[in-house]
Amino acid sequence: MPPAKKRARTYDSAKIRAAVPAQFGHVREAVEGLAPEQLALPSGLGEWTVRELAAHLCMGVESVSLAIERDRSDEEATPADQPLVTLATWPFATAAHAAPIARGVREYAATAAPGALFARTAERLQALLPAQDDDRVVPIRVGPMRLGDYLVTRTVELVVHTDDLNRATGLSVPFDRQALAACTRVLADALAVKAPGASTEVRVPPYAVVQCVAGPRHTRGTPPNVVETDPLTWIRLATGRTDWREAVDAAQVSASGERADLGGLLPLMG
Known part of the structure; x- marks a missing residue:
């Protein structure tokens, strides 16, 4: 099914x-x-x-x-x-x-x-x-x-x-x-549309959590692929104001797992 x-x-x-x-x-x-x-x-x-x-x-x-x-x-x-x-x-x-x-x-x-x-x-x-x-x-x-x-x-x-x-x-x-919450959620949902799937969980506390990226579906426990960042960093990544690799290197983004690299999916809009 x-x-x-x-x-x-x-x-x-x-x-x-x-x-x-x-x-x-x-x-x-x-x-x-x-x-x-x-x-x-x-x-x-x-x-x-x-x-x-x-x-x-x-x-x-x-x-x-x-x-x-x-x-x-x-x-x-x-x-x-x-x-x-x-x-x-x-x-x-x-x-x-x-x-x-x-x-x-x-x-x-x-x-x-x-x-x-x-x-x-x-x-x-x-x-x-x-x-x-x-x-x-x-x-x-x-x-x-x-x-x-x-x-x-x-x-x-x-x-x-x-x-x-x-x-x-x-x-x-x-x-x-x-306004900040709605903006964060719209852009998080856009990522899930662009990269549908359930192998990676993207967390932008306290406003949004989405699953995305094709691959093995997670069902319980801690997801194997997790991305977490704050709302403003996420918004800057999604709109091209901040580069993915630079944000990761600066510890503005936590990314763990082989499907946690979102660099090829960003930005979502300019």
Whole structure:
């Protein structure tokens, strides 16, 4: 008998709807306190400055409002048989859109000062989101997606780029616990999708444990192949900010067993 299909992870809607504006608020407070010379610093992401990174953070949240505002004619233009983008497929659908996003960031950053961008984005989200149902299908850049699922993806964007902002500026912008948990889980589940199996257990305490990698299935006792790391290190590995071998050598990752080397599977998204 084939193994039972794993159930997709679910997320508490109220917690996600609170986590997105909470993390956005943390970033907004930090960015509004930056001096012009700090905004001009390199972000560590290609040629973007910190100001452009901040604009990208705004774009990620503003995309929720834009998707909600799409009129009925826009939604009906999406073929009825087009499959929904799910949380399992979203991490692998974003890379194809990196170039247009990069171009759009520069244009968006030039439209207003960072403080004005953050204020406008927060106001629009607060006005538009509460009345919307999680099951509403919204058209986004990578395809149609449930609004509830799309909000979960915003925790990934916010947490990943908050970490980028901290490393670029030396700030210590805090991470909302629910946003950090959701981001960690989405990326852990993406690994299980990319490398299905049950021979290796990946632990990211206190938020996620997944089994992955083809091979002998573990059933009881201590798994023979175990990877363990902290949430931020995992997020940096999954998004290409940190190299696997360097993280292992620096003892940021514990990996034991012949199938515990995840270097060939990472990053999962850029």
